Amino acid sequence: MTTDHDTARQVVVRLDDVHKEYGDAKALDGVCLEIHAGDAVAVMGPSGCGKSTLLNMVAGLDRPTSGTVEVQGHDLGELNETGLALFRRRHVGMVFQFFNLIDDLPALDNVALAAQLTGTPARQARRRALELLDELGVADRRNNYPATLSGGERQRVAVARALMNRPALLLADEPTGALDSRSGEQVMDLLIDLNQMGQTLLIVTHDPELATRCASRLVEVADGRIARQSVLEATA
Amino acid sequence: MSAVWRASRAAVKRRRLQAFVIGLVVLCSTTTVLLALGLLDVATSPFDKAYAAQRGPHTVAAFDPAKATPEQLAQTARRPGVTAAAGPFGQSVLDVPKGWLWMPGGSLRVVGRADPGGPVDRVEVLEGRWATAPGEIVVAWPSAGTPGTELLGTTLEVPGSAPLTVVGFAAGMGKSADAWVSPEQMTALRPATAQMLYRFSDSATQARLDAALARATAGLPEGALTSAHTHLDLRKAFSSLADAYLPFMTLFGVLGLLVSALIVGNVVSGAVVSGYRHIGVLKALGFTPNQVVAVYLAMTAVPALVGSAAGTLLGNALAGPVLRIAFSGIETGRAAVGGVSSWVSVVCLLGMPALVVLTALVPALRAHRLPTARAISAGSAPLTGRGLRVQRVLAGSRLPRAVSMGLGQPFARPGRTLLTLAAIVLGVTTVTLATGLTSTMLAYSEAGRGGGALVRVEAGGPDNGRAAPLLGDARIEERLRSLPGAAGVRARALAQVTLVGQSRPAFADFYRGDDASSAGRIAEGRMPGAAGEVVAGPAFLTQNGLRLGDRVTLALGGRQTSATVVGELIEGNARALEASWDTLLPLAPDARAVEYEVRLAPGADARAYAAAAEATDPGLRASVSDAGNTATTTVVAFSTVFTVLLSAVASLGVFNTVLLGTRERRRDLGMLKSIGMTPRQVVLMTVTSVAGVGAVGGLLGIPLGILAHRLVVDNVGVVSFPESMKAVWDAPQLSGLLLAGVAIAVMGALVPARSAARTTIAAALHTE
Ligand SMILES: Nc1ncnc2c1ncn2[C@@H]1O[C@H](COP(=O)(O)OP(=O)(O)O)[C@@H](O)[C@H]1O
Ligand SMILES: [Mg+2]
Numbered sequence A: 001m002t003t004d005h006d007t008a009r010q011v012v013v014r015l016d017d018v019h020k021e022y023g024d025a026k027a028l029d030g031v032c033l034e035i036h037a038g039d040a041v042a043v044m045g046p047s048g049c050g051k052s053t054l055l056n057m058v059a060g061l062d063r064p065t066s067g068t069v070e071v072q073g074h075d076l077g078e079l080n081e082t083g084l085a086l087f088r089r090r091h092v093g094m095v096f097q098f099f100n101l102i103d104d105l106p107a108l109d110n111v112a113l114a115a116q117l118t119g120t121p122a123r124q125a126r127r128r129a130l131e132l133l134d135e136l137g138v139a140d141r142r143n144n145y146p147a148t149l150s151g152g153e154r155q156r157v158a159v160a161r162a163l164m165n166r167p168a169l170l171l172a173d174e175p176t177g178a179l180d181s182r183s184g185e186q187v188m189d190l191l192i193d194l195n196q197m198g199q200t201l202l203i204v205t206h207d208p209e210l211a212t213r214c215a216s217r218l219v220e221v222a223d224g225r226i227a228r229q230s231v232l233e234a235t236a
Numbered sequence B: 001m002s003a004v005w006r007a008s009r010a011a012v013k014r015r016r017l018q019a020f021v022i023g024l025v026v027l028c029s030t031t032t033v034l035l036a037l038g039l040l041d042v043a044t045s046p047f048d049k050a051y052a053a054q055r056g057p058h059t060v061a062a063f064d065p066a067k068a069t070p071e072q073l074a075q076t077a078r079r080p081g082v083t084a085a086a087g088p089f090g091q092s093v094l095d096v097p098k099g100w101l102w103m104p105g106g107s108l109r110v111v112g113r114a115d116p117g118g119p120v121d122r123v124e125v126l127e128g129r130w131a132t133a134p135g136e137i138v139v140a141w142p143s144a145g146t147p148g149t150e151l152l153g154t155t156l157e158v159p160g161s162a163p164l165t166v167v168g169f170a171a172g173m174g175k176s177a178d179a180w181v182s183p184e185q186m187t188a189l190r191p192a193t194a195q196m197l198y199r200f201s202d203s204a205t206q207a208r209l210d211a212a213l214a215r216a217t218a219g220l221p222e223g224a225l226t227s228a229h230t231h232l233d234l235r236k237a238f239s240s241l242a243d244a245y246l247p248f249m250t251l252f253g254v255l256g257l258l259v260s261a262l263i264v265g266n267v268v269s270g271a272v273v274s275g276y277r278h279i280g281v282l283k284a285l286g287f288t289p290n291q292v293v294a295v296y297l298a299m300t301a302v303p304a305l306v307g308s309a310a311g312t313l314l315g316n317a318l319a320g321p322v323l324r325i326a327f328s329g330i331e332t333g334r335a336a337v338g339g340v341s342s343w344v345s346v347v348c349l350l351g352m353p354a355l356v357v358l359t360a361l362v363p364a365l366r367a368h369r370l371p372t373a374r375a376i377s378a379g380s381a382p383l384t385g386r387g388l389r390v391q392r393v394l395a396g397s398r399l400p401r402a403v404s405m406g407l408g409q410p411f412a413r414p415g416r417t418l419l420t421l422a423a424i425v426l427g428v429t430t431v432t433l434a435t436g437l438t439s440t441m442l443a444y445s446e447a448g449r450g451g452g453a454l455v456r457v458e459a460g461g462p463d464n465g466r467a468a469p470l471l472g473d474a475r476i477e478e479r480l481r482s483l484p485g486a487a488g489v490r491a492r493a494l495a496q497v498t499l500v501g502q503s504r505p506a507f508a509d510f511y512r513g514d515d516a517s518s519a520g521r522i523a524e525g526r527m528p529g530a531a532g533e534v535v536a537g538p539a540f541l542t543q544n545g546l547r548l549g550d551r552v553t554l555a556l557g558g559r560q561t562s563a564t565v566v567g568e569l570i571e572g573n574a575r576a577l578e579a580s581w582d583t584l585l586p587l588a589p590d591a592r593a594v595e596y597e598v599r600l601a602p603g604a605d606a607r608a609y610a611a612a613a614e615a616t617d618p619g620l621r622a623s624v625s626d627a628g629n630t631a632t633t634t635v636v637a638f639s640t641v642f643t644v645l646l647s648a649v650a651s652l653g654v655f656n657t658v659l660l661g662t663r664e665r666r667r668d669l670g671m672l673k674s675i676g677m678t679p680r681q682v683v684l685m686t687v688t689s690v691a692g693v694g695a696v697g698g699l700l701g702i703p704l705g706i707l708a709h710r711l712v713v714d715n716v717g718v719v720s721f722p723e724s725m726k727a728v729w730d731a732p733q734l735s736g737l738l739l740a741g742v743a744i745a746v747m748g749a750l751v752p753a754r755s756a757a758r759t760t761i762a763a764a765l766h767t768e
Helices: A003-008 A051-059 A081-091 A107-116 A122-135 A151-163 A181-196 A208-214 B002-014 B016-044 B046-053 B070-078 B183-188 B206-216 B231-237 B240-244 B246-274 B276-285 B289-327 B342-369 B372-376 B386-395 B401-412 B414-446 B473-482 B538-543 B606-616 B630-664 B666-674 B679-715 B731-758 B761-766
Strands: A011-022 A025-036 A040-044 A066-071 A092-095 A169-173 A200-204 A217-222 A225-231 B059-063 B082-096 B106-112 B124-128 B136-140 B164-171 B179-181 B193-200 B225-230 B454-459 B486-499 B505-513 B522-525 B533-536 B551-556 B559-569 B576-580 B595-600 B620-625
Touching: A011 A051, A025 A051, A025 A200, A025 A225, A040 A051, A040 A208, A051 A066, A051 A092, A051 A169, A051 A200, A081 A092, A081 B666, A081 B679, A092 A151, A107 A122, A107 A151, A107 B386, A107 B401, A122 A151, A151 A169, A151 A181, A169 A181, A181 A200, A181 A208, A200 A208, B002 B016, B002 B289, B016 B246, B016 B289, B016 B342, B016 B630, B046 B231, B059 B206, B070 B082, B070 B193, B082 B183, B082 B206, B106 B183, B193 B206, B206 B225, B225 B231, B246 B289, B246 B342, B246 B414, B246 B630, B289 B342, B289 B630, B386 B401, B401 B414, B401 B679, B414 B630, B414 B679, B414 B731, B454 B473, B454 B606, B473 B486, B473 B595, B473 B606, B538 B559, B595 B606, B606 B620, B630 B679, B630 B731, B666 B679, B679 B731
Parallel strands: A040 A200, A040 A217, A092 A169, A169 A200, B106 B179, B136 B164, B505 B576, B533 B559
Antiparallel strands: A011 A025, A011 A066, A217 A225, B059 B193, B059 B225, B082 B106, B082 B193, B124 B164, B136 B179, B454 B595, B454 B620, B486 B505, B486 B551, B486 B595, B522 B559, B533 B576, B551 B559
């Protein structure tokens, strides 16, 4: 990778001196970070150091106390609640540790939901949802309710939902944290595949294996600050 | 216990809004229940209550003093079955001339009593004082209010004795005498009868009263008892209006109780059910099942106690004015309708928390049995059956996804949805009933009040003690007609006639002239048009056993004429009938009108007309009549109070249901927002989730309300409404009511929906 190449790639995320305080507690304490298109960034650090908070800032799920967050050229600080919702719809997909699927909807409708919110007709949304479930290997589970899926299956449905609107940025907060090692591995492989197809990734984890296998860059956080950044060798 | 207490305190703290809503619902419900119970309490038996308060006699007996000595009569008071007695008092009948005080003349039943109090028949002195010396008399005032002091000092000539001076006016519900004098004066009047007043332990029926009297007088010589009358006769004569409103008031009372109990149950059980996950965590921590139940009971009981105490206070503060307004339309005679008895407050204060704890107990016990693992995963239990299919269909529909998700939500929690539905149905039923009654009552008060103001011009005469007019009857009518502003004049004569075959006299009004105002007063049949036709109110007809088409014979001063009942009025005094002037002519050929009702042209100045009318003849008195119907006030006031309270309770119930649902779905909402659901879509979804239920509730509640309205208007005995006043429903009004159902639901949903839309997603998702 040359320097030229680096600057040519589009900046997807730019955090500038971001602070976040909950009352007296400082969750983020002056974070600066840039993520380019096609990057796979892993955020690591001990529990409570501010990883999820950082991710929430990027997703526009929460607002910084000070500093600016720019994603795909949008300054999130200038968007109101509705603006943020529309921004998330178009630009980011999120995967959570505990899946956060809707219990009352079968897998297919959980995935289709993301597109339907934007007004895509049900038929079309379901067609794309089925394609995604198929790509992720859980198409046969499309009529199952979340409660009857295994953890790995639930997380793959969640990934499918996150990808539904073709986001520029896929955010994942401890995506394997609630999974056994085999399911975790499958989800990891899935993320690697996605990145190789050009999907920009920001993954929060404290699993060093996940970080080294999936990521091209490693960001280490401690006490709300970025302690170290390193570029990883691309895996074979 | 301290862990339990700490856990429940923490639970209440974290669910502050929920605790507040429980408290508020209990407060409103307690107020409603208190008013409802107070109303039922007062309305059940206003006569009996007031009568008991005055210790009115169950039986007033007259004895022949020649056959039984005073000692023998006093003995009867100590017989078994007699709880209290007074007497013997001397009783004598005096003749009074026509026009003495307010009386039509005739006889006056005078009793000698040393004081108005005593164990039985406490007589209330309204004006002046009690008769204590010879030559003094106290006269009974027969109606509500007081006669004023001007008439004190009036004297009554007594043949063969010194005249009596009126020193006071008094009233007793027992109607044991027309006037009272001191015992010394009574001796001077040579009493022909001895009066005993009894209260018996068993006074429910005529037969039991007869038996009790027979037992009390068993030891007396043959023929000593000459006559007796019982409180049952008085009760029958007591304004039947009070009874007429009973179905109406009872319905509101029962509705209030029902809605309140239902909503409290809904709110409380909802609170417990939504806490299942929390219950699982407590159990995992090592709380015993009983401790878990205790936490949940404490959690609901604390706000309930606060709410019921505040509600009892508020209810008591409201009860006085509300009941006064409610009964202002009902002639209760001397029976005063005051505040609410204290037992009602006690019932509310203890009953409402008990109800809350009881309703909390059912789901809490279910939680008691719930396995910990299932409780923890309570939220994620898969749905089964029909609910799923509905979700599927909705997910595939063309509706915006926020709307179709909202519509699907009620099917996810069918139990809670049913409770909410019940709350809305009852709310809408109440609103429907109240609007219907209000419309009927407004139509009723409009009847006979078309056009401009009404001026009553009263002619002086022996009945009111004023100078008679100088002009003749026909001349007066003609003058009144020609005064500016008059649109119609109707002359009225009043006569006390006898219905041949009936013991009680009837008051008959005879009308002449324009009768524009009679339109809409007839419930069935028609107004009298020709000679020999009479109409009367339902009370008169029932009490005399008359129906339309029946013939009666009217007698007055030795003359008779026969007449046919051609119509039933909407309402009317139980002793009054109406006929046209032509019917009066054969009875009293030279009768004069006592009053002229002048209907003014719309916009005409009523005061100016009244002044001009009085200037016509010194014997005329004019007054502007604004007969704001007091019965209407009663119904409208009551409908309003209960509608407001019940709507508040129903809305709070719905509010709470949606609040709980929203809280339960916090994580889902956070997730939906994370995938791009806008705040507007969140509100839309939450509101649609209840609007559907609201619409169904409206569709069910409206027919129920119409039915209830029918039931009420058909059973208000003294007022028999014509069909036109019962059919008050039309399409715009009904759709308005349907909207009311949806509005109640949406109002309840809007606040939690807004707050759900505003919660930070990060915080919502953090709850995991
Ligand atoms: N909603 C919140 N309210 C208060 N404090 C919070 C909230 N979210 C996170 N924190 C605090 O911020 C710090 C960082 O949290 P988080 O970003 O979740 O850490 P992690 O690195 O484990 O994901 C922690 O000390 C946490 O307690
Ligand atoms: Mg975290």
